[in-house]
Amino acid sequence: MKFYYAALIAKSGRLCYKKPMKKTFFFLLPILLAGAVLAPRAHAGDTQLLDQVIAVVNDEAITQSELDGLLRPLYEEYRQRFSGEKFVQELTEARRKLLNQLIEDRIVYQEAKAKGIKADAAEIDEQMDTFQKRFGAAEQMEAALNAQGVTLHGLRERLERQSLVKKLHDQEVRSKVMVSPADVEKYYNEHPAEFSQKSRVRPRSITLKKSDEAREKGLKDEQAWQKINELRVKIAGGADFAELARESSQDIQKKNGGLGDWVERGGMIEAIDQVLFQLKPGELSEVIETEMGYHLFRVEEVLPESKRSLDEVREPLTAMLYQQKIEERFNEWMDELKKKTYISIR
Structure with a gap:
């Protein structure tokens, strides 16, 4: 529920805008997330199995190729976002979470089978039609599946498995979760900071x-210091700030005439933050020195601290609390199922 705004920070010798990274959740992954999910399932005792078995759930094996298929798109994403030891750590954690997801999916599927839950044939037919439409023609779809060693019959089996997992999840988890208006109001009153917006400024x-x-x-850079003071004198004398920013500035806001995004109090490096939030709209700062250089700011707009009302946040807050309760109930249920399940991770 917390609302984040771009923070102006000093990094690698330049000013840049940085937004918080969203957390990734692994929960009931879609069946077509990478080809490995469509790969044929193996039994632990299959003597013809050539793929490496990395886990066993009762008598059903989870293979390395299944996990690799799920990791493949994450690998490419993480390779762009991380490097060195951080990349290894993030990928290792993703592998752990995905393997746990595969294990839990097996457990739920086996429980659904034990309870005699059946897939809806009409629903599966509709999903098969949907997949075919994505490829345009049945032949193209079949060729794409065959390239991954999967037949149309195999795809249908995977969709049926997904259907059983979803039905049992609805029965054991969703049907037992409810968020009342009193729950929403209680959370709102007990977490006021989450619905408060700090004062914000939009600087140039x-x-x-x-x-x-x-x-x-x-050391002090006399040439840069002299030039930025000359720019300040020009602006104070009526020169156009935006035009001078386009001509002379060396930060990423240059092309926008120096205009940045909204920034909340505490969101910038301290030397700049303290000055910005003392300025009134239209007021020009003195020259500010940081490790990377010299800066001039003019505040274009100011928004005071505020708090969103309960009515404003009721709908998203209800959805958030519902998801929290879903995860809590799922974890309780999964703990119960794991107690009666043989699990071996290799």
């Missing part, structure tokens, strides 16, 4: 970087 900036030598030795 000009940045002149120090020379490499000045930054490395912690």
Whole structure:
């Protein structure tokens, strides 16, 4: 429920805008998330199995290729976002979560079979038709499946498995979860900070970087200092801030005439934050020095601290609380199922 705004920070010798990264949840992954989910399932005792078995749930095996298929798209994403040890750590954690997901899916499917739950043939037919429409022709769809070693019959089996898992999940989890208006109001009253918006400003900036030598030795860059003070005199005398920013600024807001996004109090480096939130709309700052260079700011707009009303947040808050209760109930139920399930991770 917390609302985040871009934060202006100093990084790698430049000013940049950085948004918080969303957390990724692994919960009932879609059946077509990578080809491995469509791969044929193997029994633990299959003597012809060539793939490596990495886990066994009762008498059903989970293979390395299944896990690799799920990891493949994440691998590409993580390779772009992380490097070195951080990349290894994030990928290892993703592998752990995905393997646990595969194990839990097996457990739920086996429980559904034990309870005699049946898939809806008409529903499966509709899903098969939907998949075919994505490929345009049945031949193209069959060719794509065959390339992954999957037949149309195999796809149908996978959809039936997914249907059984969903039906049992609805029966054992969703049907037992409810969020009342009293729950919503209680959470709202007990977590006021989550619905409060700190004061915000929208600044316009000009940045002149120090020379490499000045930054490395912690010295004053006389040339950059003199130039930015000259720019300040021009702006104070009526020159157009935006035009001068486009001509002279060396930060990422240059192309926008120095205009940045909304920033909340505490969202910028301290030296800049303290100055910005003392300025009134239209007021020009003194020159601010940081490790990377010299900066001028003018605040364009100011929004005071505020709090969203219960009516404003009721719908998303209800959805959030419902999801929390779903996860809590699922975890309780899964713990019960695991107690009577043989699980071996290899």
